[in-house]
Amino acid sequence: MSTTTVATDQKWWSGGRSPFNVEYGKLMMWYFLMSDAFTFGAFLISYGTIRFASNGWPDANFVFQSFPGLGSGWPLLFVSLMTFILIISSVTMVLAVKAGHERRKADVVKYLFWTIIGGLAFLSCQAWEWTHLHHEGAWWGSNPFPNSDGSLSTTTNFSNFFFTITGFHGFHVFSGVIINIIMLIMTLNGTFERRGHYLMIEKAGLYWHFVDLVWVFVFTCFYLV
Amino acid sequence: MEQTLTQPAEKFEAQNEVKKVTIILSVLTLVELALGFLMYKSFPDPGFARNFIKGVIIILMLAKAYYIVAYFMHLGHELKNLIMTIVVPLVLFVWFIIAFLYDGHSFNVNRNTYDRYKQAKGVPHQMDPNAVEKKVEHEKPASVE
Numbered sequence: 001m002s003t004t005t006v007a008t009d010q011k012w013w014s015g016g017r018s019p020f021n022v023e024y025g026k027l028m029m030w031y032f033l034m035s036d037a038f039t040f041g042a043f044l045i046s047y048g049t050i051r052f053a054s055n056g057w058p059d060a061n062f063v064f065q066s067f068p069g070l071g072s073g074w075p076l077l078f079v080s081l082m083t084f085i086l087i088i089s090s091v092t093m094v095l096a097v098k099a100g101h102e103r104r105k106a107d108v109v110k111y112l113f114w115t116i117i118g119g120l121a122f123l124s125c126q127a128w129e130w131t132h133l134h135h136e137g138a139w140w141g142s143n144p145f146p147n148s149d150g151s152l153s154t155t156t157n158f159s160n161f162f163f164t165i166t167g168f169h170g171f172h173v174f175s176g177v178i179i180n181i182i183m184l185i186m187t188l189n190g191t192f193e194r195r196g197h198y199l200m201i202e203k204a205g206l207y208w209h210f211v212d213l214v215w216v217f218v219f220t221c222f223y224l225v
Numbered sequence: 226m227e228q229t230l231t232q233p234a235e236k237f238e239a240q241n242e243v244k245k246v247t248i249i250l251s252v253l254t255l256v257e258l259a260l261g262f263l264m265y266k267s268f269p270d271p272g273f274a275r276n277f278i279k280g281v282i283i284i285l286m287l288a289k290a291y292y293i294v295a296y297f298m299h300l301g302h303e304l305k306n307l308i309m310t311i312v313v314p315l316v317l318f319v320w321f322i323i324a325f326l327y328d329g330h331s332f333n334v335n336r337n338t339y340d341r342y343k344q345a346k347g348v349p350h351q352m353d354p355n356a357v358e359k360k361v362e363h364e365k366p367a368s369v370e
Contacts, residue, residue, distance in 0.1 A: 020303070021307070216286055
C-alpha cells in the first residue's frame with residue numbers, strides 16, 4: 001500500500017485494498033454468525049407462530065419461579081442471575097480481546113480465565129434449571145404446566161420449544177467455552193506471541209458475544225414476554 | 226497476498242466505552258426485569274397494559290442487541306462496507322417476523338371459528354371464538370364426533 005491518506009471518496013471496490021478492512025477469518029466468522037442468527041431466528045419465530053396460533057400458553061412467572069436454596073415463589077430471579085452471568089462474561093471477553101490488541105499476555109490469560117468461569121457458571125445454572133423442570137415433569141413431549149388462564153394445557157408445544165431453543169443456545173455456550181479453553185491453552189503456550197498478533201482471540205470473542213446476543217432474545221421471548 | 230490493513234483510528238476502543246456499554250446493558254436489563262415484575266404484580270390479566278409493557282420490553286431488547294453488536298462485537302467501528310454486508314441480509318427478519326406471526330394469528334382465528342357442520346346441515350354456526358375456546362378447553366374434544 002502506498003499512501004494511506006484517507007480520501008473522502010475511497011474506491012473500496014476497485015482492487016488493491018481490502019474492501020472490508022478485516023482479515024479473512026474475521027469476515028468469515030461474521031458470515032457464520034449471520035447464518036447462525038437466521039437459525040436462531042427461525043427457531044424463535046416458529047415459537048412465536050405457534051404461540052400466536054394457540055388459545056392458551058403457560059405463564060413464565062409460574063413455570064420459572066424457583067431458586068436453588070430458596071424454593072418456589074421467586075419469579076424472574078434465577079433467570080436474572082443467568083443473564084447477568086452472561087453479560088459479565090461478555091465484558092471480560094471484551095477485555096481479553098482488548099488486552100490481546102495491546103499484546104498483554106498476562107491480561108489475556110486472566111480475562112479468558114474469567115470468561116471461561118462465567119460460561120461454566122451459566123451452563124451450571126442451565127443444568128440446574130433443566131433438572132428442576134424435569135423433576136416437575138417437563139420434558140420434550142411432556143408439559144405439566146397449566147395455561148395462564150388456568151385451563152389445562154392440551155399440547156406440549158411449550159416444553160418442546162423451551163428445551164429445544166434453550167438447549168440449542170446452551171450447546172452454543174458449551175462450544176464457546178471449549179473454544180475459549182483452546183484460546184487459553186494457545187495463549188499460555190505462547191502461540192499468539194510467536195505469531196505476532198492475538199487476532200484469533202478476537203474471532204473467539206465474536207462468537208462469545210453472539211452467544212450473549214442470542215441469550216438477550218431467548219431470555220426476552222421465554223421469560224419476560 | 227499479505228497486505229497491511231489500515232487501522233481505523235478508533236480501532237482500540239477506550240476503557241471508558243467498555244465501562245459505559247456495560248452500565249447501559251445492565252441498566253436496560255434491570256429495567257426489563259422491573260417491567261416484567263410490574264407485569265407479574267400489577268397486570269396479571271391480558272389486556273392493553275400488558276401488551277404495551279411487552280412492546281416496551283421488546284424495544285429494550287433491540288436496544289441491548291444494538292449495544293452488544295455495535296460495541297462488544299465492534300461492528301460500529303468497522304467500515305461501512307462490512308456493516309452493510311452483515312446488516313442488510315438481516316432485514317429479511319422484518320418480513321420473516323411479520324409474515325409468520327400474522328400466519329399464526331390467522332390460523333388461530335380460523336381454528337376457533339371453523340364449524341364443520343356449517344355447510345352440511347345449515348345450522349347456525351358458532352362465530353363466537355370464546356364459545357368454542359371454552360368448549361375445547363374445558364371439555365375433552367370427544368364431543369366433536
